[in-house]
Amino acid sequence: MRKGKYIFNPETLNYDKVENSAGRLLMRVLAYFTGSVVLALMYGFIFMKLVDTPEEIALRNELAQMELQYTLLNRDLKLVERVLDDLQQTDDNLYRTIFEAEPVPVSLRNSGTGGVSRYDDLRGYNYSHLVIDTKMRIDRIKRRVAVQSRSFEELVNLAAEKEDMLRSVPAIQPISNRDLTRIASGRGMRIHPIYRVARFHEGIDFTAPTGTEIYATGDAVVKEVRRARTGYGNHIILDHGFGYETLYAHLSEFNVRRGQRVTRGEVIGFVGSTGTSTAPHLHYEVKLNGRNVDPAHYFFNDLTPDEYQRLIELAARSGRTFD
Amino acid sequence: MPVKKYIHDSEKIEFREHRVPGKVLAIRIFAGFIVSLGLSLIYFLLISKMFGSPKQTLLEKEVEIRRHEFAMMMAEMEHYSELLEDIRISDEVRFRPVLELDPVDDEVRSGGMGGLRRHTHLEGYASSDVMIAATEKLSNIRRRAAVQSRSFGEVRDASDEWNRRLEHLPLIRPVRSSVRMGDVFGIRSRHPVTGRIGVPHRGQDFRAPLGTNIYATGAGTVTEAGWSIGGYGYYVKIDHGFGYESLYAHLSKIEVSEGDMVVRGDLVGLSGSTGVSTGPHLHYEVIYRGVHRDPRNYFHEILTDAEYKDMISARNTNLFLAR
Secondary structure: OOOOEEEEEOOOOEEEEOOOOHHHHHHHHHHHHHHHHHHHHHHHHHHHHHOOOHHHHHHHHHHHHHHHHHHHHHHHHHHHHHHHHHHHHHHHHHHHHHHOOOOOOOOHHHOOOOOOOOOHHHOOOOOHHHHHHHHHHHHHHHHHHHHHOHHHHHHHHHHHOOHHHHHHOOOOOOOOOHHHOOEEEOOEEEEOOOOOOEEEEOOEEEEOOOOOEEEOOOOEEEEEEEOOOOOOOOEEEEEEEOOEEEEEEOEEEEOOOOOOEEOOOOEEEEEEOOOOOOOOEEEEEEEEOOEEEOHHHHOHHHOOHHHHHHHHHHHHOOOOOOO | OOOOEEEEEOOOOEEEEOOOOHHHHHHHHHHHHHHHHHHHHHHHHHHHHHHOOHHHHHHHHHHHHHHHHHHHHHHHHHHHHHHHHHHHHHHHHHHHHHOOOOOOOHHHHHOOOOOOOOOHHHOOOOOHHHHHHHHHHHHHHHHHHHHHHHHHHHHHHHHHHHHHHHHHOOOOOOOOOOOOEOOOOEEOOOOOOOOOOOOEEOOEEEOOOOOOEEEOOOOEEEEEEEEOOOOOOEEEEEEEEOOEEEEEEEEEEEOOOOOOEEOOOOEEEEEEOOOOOOOOEEEEEEEEOOEEEOHHHHOOOOOOHHHHHHHHHOHHHHHHHHO
16 A cells, blocks of 8 residues: 655645645656657667667668679679670671671661660669660660551552562562671672772672572573673573563572573572682672663562661662672 | 655654655666666557668668669660670671681570579579579670670681782782783693694783783782793792792793782783793783682683773782781
8 A cells, every 4th residue: 555645835834645636647647658758769769770670681681782793793794895895896897897898787676876885874863774664665666666667558559569570570689688787788889809999880799608598589480590610600590571680690509490480589599609709699680671770679578668778778888899 | 846745654653754765766767767668669669560660661762772773784784785696696697608607606605504593692682583683694795795705706817818818819810901812721722832732721821012011910929930941931920828829921021039029919020922932922820729720710801901000009008908
C-alpha cells in the first residue's frame, strides 16, 4: 500500500494530502509517453548512426559490390572503347587500301549514324538509360517502318506490268548481297587498278569468294559461254529478250551450256578471278538494245527503297575496279 | 523551485520531508533509461515494419540508381557489340574474299562461349543478375575485339602482299600502245634469221622503231643487263618476285644495270636490232617459275598512247605501294 504524500500549506500551516486525480494521472502518462517518444527518436537516431539492420547490411554490401563492379567494368570498358576505336580505324584504313575509296558503314543498321558512341550526348544523367532505351527503340521502329512501307507500292506496280516481261528483264543482283557489302565499284569513270588511269567501267564489280554462286538476273536464254585467259576471262552472256542482255565475267566455273533456258535466280556459274582480274569478283554488265546501261538500275526486285538508295550511292563511289 | 513533499511518519507521529536516497534515485533513473530504450526499440520496429527504415529506403534508392547505371552500361556495350559485328562483317565479306583469305573460324570468333559460372563472387546479391550480365557481356566484347585485332593483322599483311603483288607482276605493255605487235608467242613456222622450222617463239615481238622507250612492266630487281651470247643482243632481265621474270631483248641502249631496283614504268632501255634480229624490234618475254608464258595474257590493249604516257609519268605518285 502506498504511503500518502503531503504538501505543506503555508497559508493554513497544514500538511495537505496530495490527491492523485485521474487528470493528473493522464497528464503523467502523456508526459511519459512524450518523453519516451523523444527519447526513442534520440536513441533511434544514434542507433541508426551506429548500428545497421540485417537488411541494411545486406544492402550496403550490395551497394559496395555494385560500386566496385561498376568501377572495374567501367575502367575495362574505357579500354575496350579505345580498342574498338582502333579497330574501326583499322577497318577504315584497310577499306581505303583495298578498295581505294572512302569507307562506308557496313550495314543499314549503322547507316547515317556511325561512330563509337552514338548515344553519347544522352549519357551522364540519372535515368538517362530510359531516354537511351527509348531513343534506340524509336530508331529501330523508324527503320522498320521505312522497310515495310514499300511493299504495297511494289505490288501495284507488279500487277500493272506485263508478267512475261517482268520475269525476263534483269531485276535482281547476280549474287547474294545481304547488307550490300559486296559492291566494290559501279558504272562510271574509275581508276584502273594496274594502269592507274581513269577508264570507263561499264559494269558493277561485286567482290565475293571464289566459288560463290552467280544467279541469272532474269529469265533468259544462254547466248554465250566462253573460256578466256584475258579480258572478261570465263564469262557468260544471257539474252533476256525485250532487248536485254547481261554479262557475267571472271567466273571460275560454269553451271550452264549455250542455248539453255534459265530462270531468274538459277545458278549459272561461280565467282572466280579469271581473265584480267586482280581479285576474285564478279563483273556484271547489263545491255539494252546493244548499249551498256547502269546495272544498278536493274536491282529493283530484291531491295527496299532504303537499300536501293544506299546501293546507288555505293555504286556511284569512285572505288577501284578489279578488272 | 520544486515543492517540497512530506510523508507522515506514523511511528514518530510527525511529518518528515520526503527524501529519496541517492541509490534509489540512481536505480530509478536507470530503470527509466531501460524502459525508454525498450519503448524506443518497440516504436522503431513498429515504424520500420510499417514504412521501412529511412536508411533502408535511402539505400534501396541508391541500389536502384546503380542498377540504372548498369543498364546504361549495358546499352553502351550493346552498341559496341553491334559495332563489332559490323566490323566482323566488313572483315569477312569485304576484305577476306578480295585477298582470298579463308574466313576466321566461327569457333575462334566465339572463342569458348562462357566458361560456365565463373562469377561466384558476384552471386548471392539481389543485383547479381545485372552484374553478371554486364561482366559477361564485357568479356564477350573483349574476346571478340581481340580476335578481330588478330584477324585484321592477318588482313593487313595480306593486303600489303596483294598490293605488292599488283605492283610487281609484269602487267603492262613494255612499249607505248601505238607500237604494233609482231610475231606472237608459240611455235612459229619458220625462224626469220636461222630459217629453222618448228622452233618455239618464247616471247612477244613489238615492231618498235629504233630508239623506242622500253619500260619495266612491273617492279623488281634487274638480274641481268648486258650482252647476250645466246642471240638476245643487248638485253635486260628483271626478277619481279612472286615467281615472275621479264626479259627485254635486242636493245640498242641499256638504261639500267644489274642489281638496280625498278618500278613499273621505269625506262630500262631503247629498242634496237642487236643480236639475232632482222630489224629493229622488241622481243619481250614473261617467265613464270621458269616457264615461258604468252605475254599477251598479262596486259590489256585498252590504253591510248596518251593514257599510256599518263600511266608512265604517274608512276612516281604510286610509289607508296612499290616499297
